[in-house]
Amino acid sequence: MSEKNSPNIWLIWLALMLALSVYFTFLLIEGEDKSVFMPGELTGGHHQIGIACDACHGESFSDKDEMQDKCVECHGEQRQKPFDSHPRSKFTDPRNADRLKNIDATYCVSCHVEHKPDLADKTGVTQAKDFCVHCHQEIAEDRPSHKGMEFDTCASAGCHNYHNNRALYTDFLVKHMDEPDVLEKPAVVEKEFASVLEEIMTYPHASYPVKALTHKDIDAPANIQVKMDKAISHDWKSTAHAKSGANCTSCHMQAIDGTNKPEWTNTPDHTACETCHDVEVKHFKQGKHGMRLQQNLSAMTPADARLPMKPEAYKKKLDCNSCHQPHRYNLQTAAVDSCLECHNDKHSLAYKDSSHFELWNKELNGELPNGSGVSCATCHMPRVSVDVNDWLRRTVVQHNQNATLTPNEKMIRPVCLNCHGLGFSIDSLADEKLVNNNFNGKPSVHVESIDLAKQDNIRHLKRIQDD
Amino acid sequence: MKLSKLIYSAGAVLTFSTLSTTVLAAGDTVPVKAMADALHLVMDSDRSVYTRKIVNRLVKKEKVIKASEHFEDDKALVLPAQMFRFGAELVQKRAKKLPDVNFTYSLQSLWPINKQNAPKTKAEKEGLKFVADNKGQNYYTEETLGGQKYFTAVYADTGVAPVCVSCHNKHKDTPKDDFKIGDVMGGVVIRIPVGM
Numbered sequence: 001m002s003e004k005n006s007p008n009i010w011l012i013w014l015a016l017m018l019a020l021s022v023y024f025t026f027l028l029i030e031g032e033d034k035s036v037f038m039p040g041e042l043t044g045g046h047h048q049i050g051i052a053c054d055a056c057h058g059e060s061f062s063d064k065d066e067m068q069d070k071c072v073e074c075h076g077e078q079r080q081k082p083f084d085s086h087p088r089s090k091f092t093d094p095r096n097a098d099r100l101k102n103i104d105a106t107y108c109v110s111c112h113v114e115h116k117p118d119l120a121d122k123t124g125v126t127q128a129k130d131f132c133v134h135c136h137q138e139i140a141e142d143r144p145s146h147k148g149m150e151f152d153t154c155a156s157a158g159c160h161n162y163h164n165n166r167a168l169y170t171d172f173l174v175k176h177m178d179e180p181d182v183l184e185k186p187a188v189v190e191k192e193f194a195s196v197l198e199e200i201m202t203y204p205h206a207s208y209p210v211k212a213l214t215h216k217d218i219d220a221p222a223n224i225q226v227k228m229d230k231a232i233s234h235d236w237k238s239t240a241h242a243k244s245g246a247n248c249t250s251c252h253m254q255a256i257d258g259t260n261k262p263e264w265t266n267t268p269d270h271t272a273c274e275t276c277h278d279v280e281v282k283h284f285k286q287g288k289h290g291m292r293l294q295q296n297l298s299a300m301t302p303a304d305a306r307l308p309m310k311p312e313a314y315k316k317k318l319d320c321n322s323c324h325q326p327h328r329y330n331l332q333t334a335a336v337d338s339c340l341e342c343h344n345d346k347h348s349l350a351y352k353d354s355s356h357f358e359l360w361n362k363e364l365n366g367e368l369p370n371g372s373g374v375s376c377a378t379c380h381m382p383r384v385s386v387d388v389n390d391w392l393r394r395t396v397v398q399h400n401q402n403a404t405l406t407p408n409e410k411m412i413r414p415v416c417l418n419c420h421g422l423g424f425s426i427d428s429l430a431d432e433k434l435v436n437n438n439f440n441g442k443p444s445v446h447v448e449s450i451d452l453a454k455q456d457n458i459r460h461l462k463r464i465q466d467d
Numbered sequence: 468m469k470l471s472k473l474i475y476s477a478g479a480v481l482t483f484s485t486l487s488t489t490v491l492a493a494g495d496t497v498p499v500k501a502m503a504d505a506l507h508l509v510m511d512s513d514r515s516v517y518t519r520k521i522v523n524r525l526v527k528k529e530k531v532i533k534a535s536e537h538f539e540d541d542k543a544l545v546l547p548a549q550m551f552r553f554g555a556e557l558v559q560k561r562a563k564k565l566p567d568v569n570f571t572y573s574l575q576s577l578w579p580i581n582k583q584n585a586p587k588t589k590a591e592k593e594g595l596k597f598v599a600d601n602k603g604q605n606y607y608t609e610e611t612l613g614g615q616k617y618f619t620a621v622y623a624d625t626g627v628a629p630v631c632v633s634c635h636n637k638h639k640d641t642p643k644d645d646f647k648i649g650d651v652m653g654g655v656v657i658r659i660p661v662g663m
Binding site for chain 1: 537556573658
């Protein structure tokens, strides 16, 4: 019996194998979700785009230089001086050939290996913690204060960051060593967009001249205006959009599917915002909220996040309109309420009990001047000075939430130092308990970096005096 | 990389022809040593102009701005040494797109403020010592790094302005604080890949 049925079993097996081969080949070539081929889980920085292998691997899949280019496409802006104290250019001189044998610092993947979750720390580093030893083994000679320290402690919270060391280098520590916990005139950076609009060459001045618009100016097609909810035009009229000439068609007329013919759409996406807010959208797509859009994937949803999110928000799609309510574009809502609609971690839940929120409330109630309050966005999407091209620097809201996080010392200069002293800021960010309770209280840990810089500075001043 | 790629046609680098006592014809080549000397002459002249006409004039004579190693934070001019290094980094980046152009250069010292600029290879160590001990002479050699052979030239970098000397002597990380004007304070190392 079994011998009689054998050919059939083999035929079924063969058909099954063929079907599977066709399925996997199709998936590999045409499928959007290729995660079935993934050799290991991705880190928190890349898991959102894990289904798009070519986002990191490129077309060749394994060419090291192509993969490096892919890293630079998303991370390159932050990997240059002054934001990076170890840019690639530091290592490309042939005199570093011997050093590169230890760690090839000209490639990101030498220290950030993906698909190896057991090796990566929370910043995605997969090198042994004492990697600094390869180039700085004689540091104790230059900095006597560092004598006896182990190399696996260099990157401990508050001491050194391999990339962004802007708030932690010795001269900066010395310059800010005597600052109080709270500065005399704490205030966040002011808005600038309206005042520089004329200078922004990419702004569509010709189509939408900067002038205040009223109800009479509404330029939506007649068939849309008939159906338009009055609340929409009312909301729009209260915005900076109406005050600066951004009419209905500015956002709602979009070229669909790559055509050059704009058509009316009821649901404009981030590409509409990009017309005037290109820097903001570019940054948004570099961060965790928008990185899927950068790879032409469907928008991120809170359900995809690894941080705790509110279940009722799981299905929300993250684009510009998720945080900036369409037509209303209330910046206060976008700065707090929109965040708390989704985020459900300890730090977020503790915000409304914090002194930062108290200041924010007082500012909103008019009890304190503008710039006194601290919202979620004040720290996580701060206003920063950005070189928008080689020739122009502007103040923009940094919509890449990761630009000031992981490691959190990246937040010190663009955020904390607007209101707090350097020592207080370093200690606070190193205190995990304080981070979790949203900085409700004073830091209970102390990072020694300023003390050590002070010691070295005293030694230096004494030497100059003796000379 | 073939030697032929290391030498430029005279037509493409007219500047070099002025260095030679013989006028080169189109299609002639420039020896690798002459190429290194020519590169150094350009680098050294630009460096001197920046130090004298920009930094020293604005900082010391007209006293309108500072020069600082933390030029971004201090809103100041970049130091001459940084200007030189930024140029070297840009050259490396741009040369990647020019297959016939391949050289690197760096500013180093036996007494570096930043220890990463201390000589590392045997040629660098010997070269920097040679130019410091033999004023007015350059050092030329060949070395192999990472499997590639290089023609390596070392040129003295001399403290020409008071501001160079005083800044180095006072810097908190300097290993030498008694430089005088005219002292060799370091050297420019130029590398050109040769042979294969």
